[in-house]
Amino acid sequence: xxxxSFTNRQKEREVAATRSSALDNLVSSAMMVPALLLCLFLSLxxxxxxxxxxxxxxxxxxxxxxxxxxxxxxxxxxxEYESPLWVFVKHHQPATxxxxxxxxxxxxxxxxxxxxxxxxxxxxxxxxAVTIVIPGLYHANxxxxxxxxxxxxxxxxxxxxxxxxxPASNNTVRFWRFPPENHCVxxxxxxxxxxxDTTIAHAVASLRNSLKGSPWESRVxxxxxxxxxxxxxxxxxxxxxxxxxFLAEKEWLNGSGTIAVAEPEKLAGGGxxxxxxVGRAVRGWKKTFENILGAxxxxxxEDVDESSNNAFAVxxxxxxxxxxxxxxxxxxxxxxxxxLLLCLVFLSLQQATSANRPSPDDYQTGGGHAxxxxxxxxxxxxxxxxxxxxxxxxEYxNPLWVxxxxxxxxxxxxxxxxxxxxxxxxxxxxxxxxxxxxxxxxxTLTVVIPGLYHAxxxxxxxxxxxRLxxxxxxxSQLTAPPPSNTTVLFWRFPPENHxxxxxxxxxxxxxxxxxxxxLASLRDSLKGSPWESRVxxxxxxxxxxxxxxxxxxxxxxxxxxxxxxxxxxxxxx
Numbered sequence: 001x002x003x004x005s006f007t008n009r010q011k012e013r014e015v016a017a018t019r020s021s022a023l024d025n026l027v028s029s030a031m032m033v034p035a036l037l038l039c040l041f042l043s044l045x046x047x048x049x050x051x052x053x054x055x056x057x058x059x060x061x062x063x064x065x066x067x068x069x070x071x072x073x074x075x076x077x078x079x080e081y082e083s084p085l086w087v088f089v090k091h092h093q094p095a096t097x098x099x100x101x102x103x104x105x106x107x108x109x110x111x112x113x114x115x116x117x118x119x120x121x122x123x124x125x126x127x128x129a130v131t132i133v134i135p136g137l138y139h140a141n142x143x144x145x146x147x148x149x150x151x152x153x154x155x156x157x158x159x160x161x162x163x164x165x166x167p168a169s170n171n172t173v174r175f176w177r178f179p180p181e182n183h184c185v186x187x188x189x190x191x192x193x194x195x196x197d198t199t200i201a202h203a204v205a206s207l208r209n210s211l212k213g214s215p216w217e218s219r220v221x222x223x224x225x226x227x228x229x230x231x232x233x234x235x236x237x238x239x240x241x242x243x244x245x246f247l248a249e250k251e252w253l254n255g256s257g258t259i260a261v262a263e264p265e266k267l268a269g270g271g272x273x274x275x276x277x278v279g280r281a282v283r284g285w286k287k288t289f290e291n292i293l294g295a296x297x298x299x300x301x302e303d304v305d306e307s308s309n310n311a312f313a314v315x316x317x318x319x320x321x322x323x324x325x326x327x328x329x330x331x332x333x334x335x336x337x338x339x340l341l342l343c344l345v346f347l348s349l350q351q352a353t354s355a356n357r358p359s360p361d362d363y364q365t366g367g368g369h370a371x372x373x374x375x376x377x378x379x380x381x382x383x384x385x386x387x388x389x390x391x392x393x394x395e396y397x398n399p400l401w402v403x404x405x406x407x408x409x410x411x412x413x414x415x416x417x418x419x420x421x422x423x424x425x426x427x428x429x430x431x432x433x434x435x436x437x438x439x440x441x442x443x444t445l446t447v448v449i450p451g452l453y454h455a456x457x458x459x460x461x462x463x464x465x466x467r468l469x470x471x472x473x474x475x476s477q478l479t480a481p482p483p484s485n486t487t488v489l490f491w492r493f494p495p496e497n498h499x500x501x502x503x504x505x506x507x508x509x510x511x512x513x514x515x516x517x518x519l520a521s522l523r524d525s526l527k528g529s530p531w532e533s534r535v536x537x538x539x540x541x542x543x544x545x546x547x548x549x550x551x552x553x554x555x556x557x558x559x560x561x562x563x564x565x566x567x568x569x570x571x572x573x
Contacts, residue, residue: 116169442546
């Protein structure tokens with residue numbers, strides 16, 4: 001083979017290598033195309049989410065946000081909004097269902113945006129229409145029921161009027177920034193089209209379930225309010241999916257004692273420990289008496305030699321039968337002694353305290369609290385007692401209470417005590433239309449409605465609210481004098497068809513931190529019990545103070561949650 005042939009082959013190899021390298025580059029470039037397209041798509045998608053990520057937001061303005069996190073497995077998204085300005089309707093009697101809010105409040109906001117404002121300015125259409133839902137103590141079917149679920153309608157204001165929004169001519173139209181500072185929004189989409197209370201209930205349950213086990217579960221309030229974003233309004237048959245929203249603190253909850261941050265207290269299990277100890281003691285007594293008397297060590301009938309018919313064999317057999325019977329009797333009697341002694345001790349204690357114990361009817365007054373022996377407390381019947389989980393279920397007689405209804409409800413327990421207690425005390429001391437003095441009663445009740453978030457200011461819309469209430473004695477239940485102060489209103493608690501689940505907590509002074517821990521403890525106690533499904537998974541509760549006005553009293557106070565007498569139907573909040 002000559003040199004020219006070798007050179008040709010070498011050139012062919014170089015050409016082949018060049019072609020192979022070009023082919024590899026072409027394949028690599030082709031492989032990069034999908035990745036580049038995906039990046040381009042994600043970039044465009046992220047730009048779209050700045051305007052809501054909804055089809056409708058391509059034609060009308062939506063509030064802008066940044067996506068903080070997307071959980072594709074659990075199917076929720078965390079967003080950071082720019083705290084935009086909204087308008088909402090503040091009725092004195094807020095709606096008690098989504099449809100009521102839509103019917104009564106939506107026209108007022110539409111009227112404002114169409115020019116019924118101080119500047120007669122027409123404001124362009126926006127999306128979404130948001131409904132704020134604050135779950136109360138219970139669900140009421142009629143407007144005006146105190147402490148029930150409330151629904152308030154809100155509309156987003158476009159960028160060109162965020163700073164220069166015209167004042168409202170209607171005094172029920174208010175401004176509000178949502179979400180508040182230092183809060184993200186956890187969002188989950190749900191079905192498109194018409195929204196109702198049942199749809200909302202399922203969407204909220206779905207989002208709460210999705211949050212379980214995620215890092216955001218601890219940043220979302222376990223019992224408070226939420227928002228529903230309708231991207232189809234006013235078209236109830238629209239095809240755009242809607243959203244349910246929870247607020248989440250940007251930084252980890254700091255345990256400051258607000259309702260959202262309570263750590264559940266562990267069950268003491270006192271009842272279980274006591275009865276386990278009794279069982280161990282009884283078994284110990286039995287073993288001791290068996291060892292002393294030799295129970296079970298005597299021969300049985302088959303062990304006796306019956307081949308001999310002499311009198312000694314018969315006597316031996318009779319003696320063994322007699323001794324065995326005597327041993328069994330002695331063992332049984334010895335086993336009865338501790339029970340008899342325990343019974344005697346119990347009877348002696350019962351007799352010793354019978355002089356101070358109220359009658360059965362009076363005992364079911366105020367939880368058997370010492371203070372209820374001297375002043376009147378509302379009567380009830382005990383429905384169930386769970387000694388292991390340490391809670392009690394009661395049925396009250398639907399008694400009448402008075403409470404103070406401020407336009408600006410208190411944002412903490414101490415503020416409610418300072419601002420509302422004097423108003424109620426004044427009414428009870430004779431500041432009423434009949435100048436009637438009403439006798440002192442217990443407990444003082446504080447109804448707590450957890451809102452969207454905990455706000456330090458009473459002016460903050462949709463924050464936690466605390467309202468104080470006082471029980472009226474039996475002689476005033478039917479003839480309560482009308483109040484001279486218009487902020488004093490009457491209220492029957494608990495409402496019909498409801499039991500009250502109760503757990504005692506620390507005596508003495510009450511504050512927000514102790515309330516939070518007591519609520520978490522009761523919720524934790526209810527887990528796994530038959531009453532768990534009858535209690536609302538979120539919403540309001542009440543705190544009964546049996547020491548008021550003595551904040552250093554030694555009587556234990558109570559935390560109360562309503563439970564439906566009939567099973568929850570799943571279609572309500």
